[in-house]
Amino acid sequence: MLTLYHMQESGNCYKLRLAMNQLGEPFDLVDIDIMKGESRTPDFLARINANGRVPVLRLADGRLLPESNAALCYLADGTPLLPDDRFERADTLRWMFFEQYSHEPYIAVARFWRVFAPCGGASKADRFPEWMERGRDALSVMERHLAERPWLAAGRYTVADIALYAYTHVADEGGFDLAPYPAVRAWLARVAAQPGHVPMSWRPS
Template sequence: MQLYSMPSSGNSLKVRILLALTGKPVQIIDCDYGSAALAQAKADGVLPYGKVPALVLDDGQLLAESNAILWYLGEDSAFVPADAVTRAQMLGWMFWEQYNHEPVIAVRQALVSYPHRVADATPERLADLLDRGHALLQVMEDRLAHHDWLAGDMVSLADICLYGYTCTAGSRGGFDMDRFPAVCRWLDRIAAMPGVLDA
């Protein structure tokens, strides 16, 4: 398999983490913003929606969207709960990540990290994203204050999915992670899993 991945992207990171945790062999092709590799990937038609991550399977079929790739790679693994209700709860967190968490947590990180986004980083927008992001992190805190994992009693795709941008929420996004001790303990649990920090 080949994974087209942006090194600084949380959406790419979570796919790399699951690949590391499952031990699936893959060739990773780094596609930084504005790079020749990204332009070539678009020209070659291997990015179905024009963005990374994208996974090219051994038979040449293409998969896009990070959470869809997670679902494919996680199928029949311990990262997908066997119980139907817990599995649906896991999917709920994954949908919430893309619809609520990522558009705030990841966007604020992008605005303060990428030079090409600086024009959009107005003080008003950054302040709004900060407030909204803290409210979203509180949703996670409320769950993780009483549970080790987001869905069920074991690590699942939901945890890998939410780790992608939460792990850099403080360092890149400026969110006050001291307000969320349970989230920080959860981040440490995931980071301690074999291969995660090297992904």
């Protein structure tokens, strides 16, 4: 059985809960409260992830996979969620690297500080203008791409869509207005209509 070290409110962790449900993969959860420092204890750093982050996927044999998008690729390998074709697979990865470099550091980080940090992230007030500008840049790149095609890569729903859905669908919590991005909003609705889709609050029973 797979085990996921996760935090319920983390979009990066949500990617893996969603994918495992859609793939029919049973899993256990270990809750890690990053606000209480539980991903940075000496034990967690020594045994689970030296980089001090969740999610981490633990395989049945004990091997560990940090990095949400790497774990997504592991889960989806050999399924329709990760293309076999050489170019399509790389193009799927292209959007997953875009997500981690050009999207998450602004859209997820703004949400984190607004929703989870004390005083709505007042201590980071000087950083919000850059986060908002770069987050809107990322949404614009997605808008332009999705205005011409239904899915990010390979002409079908893949782990690239799961990766970018995770924080885009709660971008409003970071202060982003999705009204100027109609193609992104239509794509969010398509993702949410996929078989086996579950919301961020879902946990296996």
